[in-house]
Amino acid sequence: xxxxxxxxxxxxLDGPLHGxxxxxxAQEQSGGRVNLAVGTLYGALDxxxxxxxxxxxxxxxxxxxxRRYFQVTDSGRGAVQEEAGRLAAAAAVVTxxxxxxxxxxxxxGTPKRAARGTRPAVAGGGAVIA
Amino acid sequence: MTGNRPQGKSWVERWxxxxxxxxxxxxxxxxxxELLGTLLESDxxxxxxxxxxxxxxxxxxxxxxxxxxLAKAPAWADGLQLGLFLLALTRAGSLMGGLLxxxxxxxxPILLATLPVVVAVLLGRMRIAAVAAAVAxxxxxxxxxxxxxxxxxxxxxxxxxxxxxxPSAMNFWxxxxxxxxxVIALGSAVLAxxxxxxxxxxxxxxWWLTLPxxxxxxxxxxxTLLPTLxxxxxxxxxxxxxxxxxxxxxxxxxxxxxxxxxRATLATGDARWTIATGVYLIPVGVYxxxxxxxxxxxxxxxxxxxxxxxxxxxxxxxxxxxxxxxxAN
Numbered sequence: 493x494x495x496x497x498x499x500x501x502x503x504x505l506d507g508p509l510h511g512x513x514x515x516x517x518a519q520e521q522s523g524g525r526v527n528l529a530v531g532t533l534y535g536a537l538d539x540x541x542x543x544x545x546x547x548x549x550x551x552x553x554x555x556x557x558x559r560r561y562f563q564v565t566d567s568g569r570g571a572v573q574e575e576a577g578r579l580a581a582a583a584a585v586v587t588x589x590x591x592x593x594x595x596x597x598x599x600x601g602t603p604k605r606a607a608r609g610t611r612p613a614v615a616g617g618g619a620v621i622a
Numbered sequence: 623m624t625g626n627r628p629q630g631k632s633w634v635e636r637w638x639x640x641x642x643x644x645x646x647x648x649x650x651x652x653x654x655x656e657l658l659g660t661l662l663e664s665d666x667x668x669x670x671x672x673x674x675x676x677x678x679x680x681x682x683x684x685x686x687x688x689x690x691x692l693a694k695a696p697a698w699a700d701g702l703q704l705g706l707f708l709l710a711l712t713r714a715g716s717l718m719g720g721l722l723x724x725x726x727x728x729x730x731p732i733l734l735a736t737l738p739v740v741v742a743v744l745l746g747r748m749r750i751a752a753v754a755a756a757v758a759x760x761x762x763x764x765x766x767x768x769x770x771x772x773x774x775x776x777x778x779x780x781x782x783x784x785x786x787x788x789p790s791a792m793n794f795w796x797x798x799x800x801x802x803x804x805v806i807a808l809g810s811a812v813l814a815x816x817x818x819x820x821x822x823x824x825x826x827x828x829w830w831l832t833l834p835x836x837x838x839x840x841x842x843x844x845x846t847l848l849p850t851l852x853x854x855x856x857x858x859x860x861x862x863x864x865x866x867x868x869x870x871x872x873x874x875x876x877x878x879x880x881x882x883x884x885r886a887t888l889a890t891g892d893a894r895w896t897i898a899t900g901v902y903l904i905p906v907g908v909y910x911x912x913x914x915x916x917x918x919x920x921x922x923x924x925x926x927x928x929x930x931x932x933x934x935x936x937x938x939x940x941x942x943x944x945x946x947x948x949x950a951n
Contacts, residue, residue, distance in 0.1 A: 511660040529678030530661045534653065535685060557659035 493575045496536055499526045501545065501564055501572035508549035508563040511537070537562060545571055635662060637671040644683025646690050681885075688886050688895070695823055699813060701894035703823050705901025706751070706809045707743045707830065709802050714740050715834030719841020732761050739806060744830065746823035752810035759803030801905040809901065876903075 496518075503509060503517035511533055518526045528536075540546045545568035549561045564572070638661050642654050661675060695703075717733040735758035742751035817823060879902075883895040 511656065512663045515660075515664060529675050530657055530664065531675065531678035531680075531682030533660075534657055535682040538686070555659065557655040558653075559656055559659060560653075 493571065495522075495526060496528060496532065497540065497545075498572060498575055500528075500533070500536055500540065501568050504546060504562060504564040505569065505572070508561040510552075510559045510561050514562070540568070544568070634668055634671050637676070638662075638679065641671075641676050641679040642683065644680050644687065646687050649686055649690075684882075685886065685889050689890055697892050697894040698897060699816060699823060701897025702809050702901055703743065703746070703748070703813055704826075704894070704898035705904075706806045706813075707740075707826060708833075708898065708902045709806050709905070710736065710740045710743050710751075710755075711830060711833045712837055713802050713806075715837025716841050718834060718838035722838060722842035732758055732765075735761060739803075740831075740834070743806075743810065744826045744828070746817075746825050748810045748813040748817060748823065752807055752814050755803050755807035755810055759800055759807050762800040762803055801908050805901070805904050 499518040499522050500514055502521055503514050509517060511530070514537075515528050515530075515533055518528055537546065541548065541562075544565055546562045546564050549563040552559050552561070635658065638658055639654075642650055642657065645654070657679075665672070714733065714736045717729050717736055720729050721733060735754060738754040739751055739758060742748070742754060813823065880899055883899040886895045887893050
């Protein structure tokens, strides 16, 4: 799942939003990293609607122009939750190692080199577990 | 057309309306106003249109247009037809340009045989296209093999202004014109057999005919817009420094086509545009392979063909790795 798709689905988790609100919410939730252009946003919304991840909730006319509100479907909610779980598991590989390293450093008082690859680095008779 | 607020249009709004023309008319009718509203709402004080938003609209419009064509024919048939169409268009343009230079009278019969090929492929009438292309292929093969000196002149060919002396038996393979027509004839015959009982393939837009007109205009000035065969005895003009980009146009346009095809295929998970580009490049690939096998030292003359063929191979490898995965999603 692309980062844009992920943050669009995440933006819609709290309820239906129109296009501009999706842009703003995705920007806020990603810390400013995901700044969707309008063409990209609507291309993604159309594709996700075709794939059944989102659907049109209602259509309103504002200032003479129609405006669709999109909401996430059960399938979309499941997909973004699954992706969030995958990302969390991937993040844990690094964060757990960092925490372990920090603990070892605090105990011994000297910083240790990080393990390379999947091989555990041996430090002072103990092992820094990857 | 793209909204229902006729009065008070700003320059920015007018600009975005033009950018929205990349979308299919039906899509613009339904959602153009909504896209405009979002664009203007995202930065109401903007006096100049955003370059980023404009590029995004063009890109998304192109992809929406391409997606809307997906269901009409099988990808391989649609891609093959488009590739053959591009070959016929560039051939016709090159021949017309040759005639405009006034000393290419022998090309007239071939041009007259080419025009029905262009129209037949445009209309999706592949049986007629196969017959007409076979006639044109026979004529060009006769010229390449039997008319004294003609084949060697052809070798001056596609992009390079340098003559390459090769054995006359290789003339046919080093003549992109005949191989283009034979590819069109063979491909059209395959499509005609496939389409029997299924009706004609979808017809292409008449706007495509601007392509050979452009090519003809360029050829008549001694340049080529697309990688096609230069007229016999063609010597590329020496270009002043600031116009050197004109001599690079075949390379730029072809690589542009390749990258667009790659973008479309990766975005839609459908390989028809890459198949079209691959078919279009078959004669250039044959030319490069034949030249290198006949005279390995001549590889240095592949100044335009080699990067194109290498890039095409790279694109094919990328697609083989990525397209099936996207199509499965």
